[in-house]
Amino acid sequence: MALAEVVAVWIGGWLLNARLARVGGPAGRWLPPVVFGLTLLLLWELVVRGFAVSPVLLPAPSAVLVAILKEWRTLGRDVEQTVLRGALSGYVIGCGAAFLVGIAVDRMPFLRAGLLPIGNFASALPIVGMAPIMVMWFGFDWQSKAAVVVLMVFFPMLVNTVLGLAAAEPMQRDLMRTYAASDAQTLAKLQLPAAAPFLFNGLKICTTLALIGAIVAEFFGSPTVGMGFRISTEVGRLALDMVWAEIAVAAVVGSAFYGTVALIERAVTFWHPSQRV
Amino acid sequence: MKRWFAGAAAAAMLAGGTASAEAVTLQLKWVTQAQFAGYYVAQEQGFYEEEGLEVTIKPGGPDVAPPQVMAGGGADVVVDWMPSALAAREKGLPLVNIAQPFKRSGMMLTCRNDSGVTATESFPGHTLGVWFGGNEYPFLSWMSKLGFATDGGPEGVTVLKQGFNVDPLLQRQAACISTMTYNEYWQVIDAGLTPEELTVFKYEDQGVATLEDGLYVLEAKLADPAFVETMAKFVRASMKGWKWAEEHPDDAAMIVLDNDETGAQTEAHQKRMMGEIAKLTAGSDGTLDPADYERTVETLLTAGSDPVITKQPEGAWTHAVTDLAFPD
Numbered sequence: 001m002a003l004a005e006v007v008a009v010w011i012g013g014w015l016l017n018a019r020l021a022r023v024g025g026p027a028g029r030w031l032p033p034v035v036f037g038l039t040l041l042l043l044w045e046l047v048v049r050g051f052a053v054s055p056v057l058l059p060a061p062s063a064v065l066v067a068i069l070k071e072w073r074t075l076g077r078d079v080e081q082t083v084l085r086g087a088l089s090g091y092v093i094g095c096g097a098a099f100l101v102g103i104a105v106d107r108m109p110f111l112r113a114g115l116l117p118i119g120n121f122a123s124a125l126p127i128v129g130m131a132p133i134m135v136m137w138f139g140f141d142w143q144s145k146a147a148v149v150v151l152m153v154f155f156p157m158l159v160n161t162v163l164g165l166a167a168a169e170p171m172q173r174d175l176m177r178t179y180a181a182s183d184a185q186t187l188a189k190l191q192l193p194a195a196a197p198f199l200f201n202g203l204k205i206c207t208t209l210a211l212i213g214a215i216v217a218e219f220f221g222s223p224t225v226g227m228g229f230r231i232s233t234e235v236g237r238l239a240l241d242m243v244w245a246e247i248a249v250a251a252v253v254g255s256a257f258y259g260t261v262a263l264i265e266r267a268v269t270f271w272h273p274s275q276r277v
Numbered sequence: 278m279k280r281w282f283a284g285a286a287a288a289a290m291l292a293g294g295t296a297s298a299e300a301v302t303l304q305l306k307w308v309t310q311a312q313f314a315g316y317y318v319a320q321e322q323g324f325y326e327e328e329g330l331e332v333t334i335k336p337g338g339p340d341v342a343p344p345q346v347m348a349g350g351g352a353d354v355v356v357d358w359m360p361s362a363l364a365a366r367e368k369g370l371p372l373v374n375i376a377q378p379f380k381r382s383g384m385m386l387t388c389r390n391d392s393g394v395t396a397t398e399s400f401p402g403h404t405l406g407v408w409f410g411g412n413e414y415p416f417l418s419w420m421s422k423l424g425f426a427t428d429g430g431p432e433g434v435t436v437l438k439q440g441f442n443v444d445p446l447l448q449r450q451a452a453c454i455s456t457m458t459y460n461e462y463w464q465v466i467d468a469g470l471t472p473e474e475l476t477v478f479k480y481e482d483q484g485v486a487t488l489e490d491g492l493y494v495l496e497a498k499l500a501d502p503a504f505v506e507t508m509a510k511f512v513r514a515s516m517k518g519w520k521w522a523e524e525h526p527d528d529a530a531m532i533v534l535d536n537d538e539t540g541a542q543t544e545a546h547q548k549r550m551m552g553e554i555a556k557l558t559a560g561s562d563g564t565l566d567p568a569d570y571e572r573t574v575e576t577l578l579t580a581g582s583d584p585v586i587t588k589q590p591e592g593a594w595t596h597a598v599t600d601l602a603f604p605d
Contacts (some may be wrong), residue, residue, distance in 0.1 A: 168487045221438060222438045223437055232409065236361070236411040238368045
């Protein structure tokens with residue numbers, strides 16, 4: 001019986017989408033993904049209800065929604081602690097430092113030979129090993145989470161910066177020289193614009209890394225607020241609906257963070273072929 | 278719901294049908310250590326075999342929640358603490374306590390004297406380390422009994438979620454941290470602090486102790502007499518293991534070491550742990566004392582604004598197994 005319902009919903013969603021896709025136009029473009037998402041949620045709900053899956057193993061999406069609506073104050077405080085304090089400050093510090101180091105590396109081949117391997121080494125450090133050490137150094141609050149995020153985002157940003165700054169072609173550099181452009185002028189007018197697609201690539205990769213780092217770092221000691229704290233505690237209480245609520249919020253916040261950077265990229269690098277629609 | 282029960286009953290019947298082999302899987306709450314010596318002793322000394330049982334002992338760890346293993350069908354019986362088991366019960370996973378080898382709680386708060394905390398009155402304004410994930414409720418209940426807020430205000434205490442080590446105390450990030458009499462307290466001592474430099478508050482003395490290591494099974498399975506009989510044999514053999522471990526603590530510690538597949542435990546630490554564990558299991562024949570249960574429930578129900586259980590649990594324990602195991 002439950003199986004029949006599940007199959008019926010699946011086929012129904014499929015047929016509906018097939019029809020919508022044929023309609024075309026804006027509706028044909030926007031509706032199918034929405035229908036697909038809703039069908040998945042509905043299937044999840046039916047499977048959990050129909051097969052009486054224990055809420056300890058997998059709560060129904062409706063239960064997760066209820067948890068979000070009921071606990072939105074707690075979720076908001078957790079987002080503030082983990083995203084705004086931990087992830088964002090670590091992201092700004094880590095990406096900023098990597099950008100400055102990248103410029104230095106680009107100027108001095110000596111640093112390129114010395115610093116890149118160190119950056120590579122730092123990125124290979126496992127987060128579960130670094131997080132407890134950062135907690136020991138920087139205390140329990142968001143500062144230690146930001147430190148973990150700095151470690152996580154530094155290398156991807158550095159590599160992208162260095163690659164980007166090298167993207168300007170020799171002919172273009174020669175042209176700048178014939179204009180008697182100074183180093184700073186070459187950097188500002190040629191190298192940085194040419195590097196922009198690479199820089200944004202790094203910034204986009206780092207949005208999700210920052211969020212993961214800030215959440216996981218909270219597993220190793222934290223004040224009594226934060227998304228990682230909530231996830232690890234609520235798992236212990238078997239409040240899996242709350243865990244999924246945090247996961248849903250983390251997914252939405254992470255996508256929004258990524259989307260914001262992508263929008264800025266579109267505005268800044270409008271001239272790049274990849275941005276042409 | 279009806280269908281679920283039918284399925285569970287069918288599963289129980291299947292389990293009953295293969296009762297001749299009498300295989301039992303036990304999920305521990307934590308890694309292999311002297312905290313679970315009784316079960317390893319019963320295994321190694323052949324007490325399970327004498328009862329005709331074939332027992333598989335699965336060690337746990339920081340990422341293993343025994344109730345979840347139970348819900349996934351990975352174990353017949355689990356070792357868990359009562360707050361966690363009652364929370365699981367309220368969340369729709371009906372665990373039932375069938376035996377309680379640990380009479381006393383080993384949880385305590387260990388404070389550095391030089392932080393200025395030497396009595397409960399001096400808690401306000403200090404940072405206290407607490408384990409979360411179900412272990413925070415006795416603490417919250419204690420604080421609400423003392424009348425201290427736990428939101429970090431100057432009148433109350435600041436709570437931090439401590440990890441699985443004692444660093445916050447050594448680094449002076451916290452004035453006090455949670456420790457077990459048999460484990461973390463000795464890590465503090467090993468790190469160079471002397472007992473004279475420390476003040477300990479035992480939850481047992483503070484009247485907020487909750488029942489620790491007990492044996493839990495799924496309620497639906499208890500409807501099957503064959504399962505109850507198997508559990509009675511299991512509890513009887515396990516308690517025989519515990520009493521043997523109490524009498525031969527050093528030998529028991531060595532048995533635990535032999536079973537530690539990770540090789541992470543040391544002989545000195547396990548012998549010391551076994552000595553402390555024996556104090557907690559002493560005086561229990563495995564039968565749950567309803568008065569201890571009542572105190573645990575009361576402690577949990579008064580745990581501040583966000584209690585782990587919101588209503589009086591019903592049917593959370595039974596003497597059916599221990600009555601069968603110890604008929605006198």
